[in-house]
Amino acid sequence: MTATVPLRPVRRWIHRTQSAHRDRGETLGSLYFALLFVVIVGAMLHQQITAVLWPEQPRLSGVSAIALGVLCGSLLLMTLRRLGPVSLSRPAAYFLLTAPVSRRRLLLPAARLTAIAAALLAAAAGFAVVGHTTQRDAAPVAAMTAGAAVAGVALFLAAVTAQGDPVRAALTDRIVAFTLAAALAELVAEAAGWAPPTLAGWPTATIVVPLVGALTVLVTAGFLHAVRGLARTPNDRILESSQTAGTLFDAAFGMEPSWVADMVERRFWAHRRLRSSRPPARLPVLIGQDYLLARRHLPRLLWLTAATTLPLLVAGGSGWLLATVLPLGAMIAAGTTTATVKTDAGNPVLLRLLGLSSRQALTQRLAIPAVLATTWATLAMTLLQATGKVPGSLWWLLGLTLGPIGAAAAVRRARVGFVRNDLLPLDTPMGTVSTGPLLSSVAGPDLLILSLPTMLAIATNTPPTLTTIAIQAVVTALGVRAYVTYSTSNDRVDLTR
């Protein structure tokens, strides 16, 4: 047996060697620019940040505040689960995970950093939730914010526990999905007009402080226990989370979000057990394939169905926000099956094997996304209409006309490919803007401009008339047809252009 090698000198050597390759003062320079960026953005957006964290007229009911807190907690736990949370950098996973060093010491720094980040995020979310309620006394607010920070660490511990065992992981994910759905359901129900029961009142500081104290003791004990068990985290889990962290870093550094999307897609299918089946024979071949794919995305379809209620949440705010959310939602719904288009656009090997023209392929690939987007938009519009959030009675017809636009936008998004970093940057008074990532980010959503007649009707709160619907239908038909005609050909198979 090899004796355990002390880790600290190894890490110090790595740090020293890396530092030797940096220019003198480079780290300080980076820190200076990061701080400057935060200060400038803070100064520019302080009014918006205040409105989010501490609005002048808080409107959240007690039950809504609890639901919002549960929603934030669920999202935080979901993020921690996706990240690991016990992780290593890719070089450390490659060189040090297999080295005879203390695993606990190896994993502890990242675990500690993640716990601190979870506590800070939870504290910010807790402060914002309390800030939206009528509770404005300093002592209870401070105590609740501190409690939220401790709860953030508790969520980190839950994620660590789940990481080590597949059964616990599946159970945690199910609980998170349930709490997320329940919290959203409450918020939507209230937005739709349901009056929640009034709570007896906010707990006073004398109740909150001891509770937070007890929770802190429990979480501290749990954290120490988790640290003792860090070494038992399975290698495959650490490697997976290391790959996740690496991909996220690459995507951020290279401004290439498609790497994250590819990783998510790969993992989704790697964990599925499929059974070969055959689509209905009367469906054209690629529509049949997309039909199979949509059927295999049942959980996503259920979430999308539930998400048709989400526009109700923003219906009370700016008209333009609602006008933007609806076509965007249709595009996201359509994106359920567009991974096939992404595959073909990235490498047309299979399209050549199929021997179909790009026009045939794209026309068929639009069908299932159009059905999904049309269904989503029509349901969302019908709900808005039924709850009186929009005036008039013909909105569901506009939903029917939005579907093909959402499908075309999703398909265009899937055809974008890698971000082009070779394009000339734009010099603006605010600094230099890279045009490649900018153009890539708008490719797809830019087609949603075709839904302008509907957006205008929503934004100006104008009841749609048959003329509005006819205009939207004509714009949709002409716009989608033009997209297919000018971006494909009967004489080539390639979908890239």
Next chain:
Amino acid sequence: MVDHPAVEVSGLSVSYGSTPVLVDVGLTVPAGTGVCVTGENGIGKSTLLRCVSSLQRPDAGTIRVFGGEPGETPDFWRAVVTTVEPPTWYPGLTTREHAELICRAHGQDPDDAGIAEAFERFGLGGHADAIPPSLSSGQKQRLTLLLALLRPSSLLILDEPEQRLDPDGRALVAAMLADYLTAGGSLLLASHDDKFAFASGAEITTMDSLSGPGA
């Protein structure tokens, strides 16, 4: 289509930067026959196959496939199958569904196309419900060749099809290529394995012999 050679190349030149890879290359593959190009690594076999498949534009020379210019039209890809490029797979589709998709796109009834038999012959019978990324590299190579041979075509352009195959797999693929030639298909392949090329029924030629004015 049968009036013309399957592949006719003359005066083909390709350079990568200042490095010439193909210089005045000539090659003819008569319809219904097979030619296997051999040669050491880097001599330009794959470049030649890529040019014939229209996936790479040559610096000079003419290429005819069944008398026409190779292109990116659906008609060309209905006649020609190539494995010059690394394969890609549709997400969420099993290996068998990939095969059925390709059959249906070519108007074949999946039940009559002999998919199950092909899977058994290629040793993939137990992997019909697997997704391709979960297969080993050798199994992926078998699947690539299975898909290439399953659909109707007139010309196969294969780049080192014996790669990553075990000895049994090589013998099987060589026999299937020989059957393909017997059925009237044409074959252009690059290989490092003379035994495999011989068994496939293709005439073996070296890259050196294809270069120069007399080629």
